[in-house]
Amino acid sequence: MDQGTPKRSYRRHFIIVSLLVAVVAIISTIGLRAMPKFPRASTQALTVDWLYDLHLVVIGFLFALVMVFMLYSLFVFRRKPGEDGDGDHFEGNTKLEIVWTVLPLIIVLAFGVIGAVTLKDVTAAQEDEMTVNVTAFSFGWQFDYPDLGVEKATTLNLPVGQPVLFKLKSLDQDVIHSFYVVEFRVKQDLVPGVPTQLRVTPNVEGAYKVRCNELCGTGHTNMLADVNIVNQTDFDAWVVEQKAAFSPERLAALGQELHASQGCIACHNVTGDPGGVGPTWKGLYGAQREFADGSTGVADEEYLRSSILASQERIVAGYAAVMPQNYADVLSDQQVQAIIEYIKTLQ
């Protein structure tokens, strides 16, 4: 150190570095916050984005702290030509150590508290919630509106401004999926056997998408469902339409057509005659099934769905695993449901 006592010149470095940290922190925070975000479409999104922006302040500050100290040291304290002595010796600095222990502690604790408060805010029950039961399966979504009598909808339609309670589940034989609409900002896993829930109040009309947010298998990227946030009148009209289109009778009729048009008829008869390539569908619904691996099960809706979409998983005892494997790609959710409704009528 060339001028003054070592103590004074260190103070000068410290002031310069502090100022640089402040300037760089402000610039990086402004830059980070200027980055585009997805549009918001729920009241919860506001809270989440507020917390996110708060994090950007800390990220900007930490970035500045690390970068300025590092670059300043690299350039200002370079070994200059002719300098070949050792650096100054330090015995530690208690004040500094206290500061860099206490300050992060306070920041982390503060974020813990703020996080808990915002989580409580985002998950708080609202008045007059509408319940929507969401079922995830590899690889699709199904929505039931128990309060309205709408079942097995393949799109998620919601009236704007209406608080919604999503009750989420994954099929029993399935894997973990995650319900995420980026414009809502909140998300929740769907775990087989563990019901979960999520609250959203959609507040901007528009078309969005549910995306599975948990890598769940080969169809993961296609595990999408349309979300339509509409006004109350359009929503009511949709409810009426859904009830008609998805009535069990209409579906069963469609299922009967599919039995022939999709070629199921080649291996599955509906008359009860034995000797087909695959088991007869007569009396199948609700029947006890035995599988090649010795296990048993009841032919309920979930069993039928997985038998169609992933027949290889359980092979009916006494039959060969020759059923085509592409029905998950070929059939829509509604078509699969239609076949199930048809099988139900074959008692």
Ligand SMILES: [Cu+2]
């Ligand atoms: Cu998934």
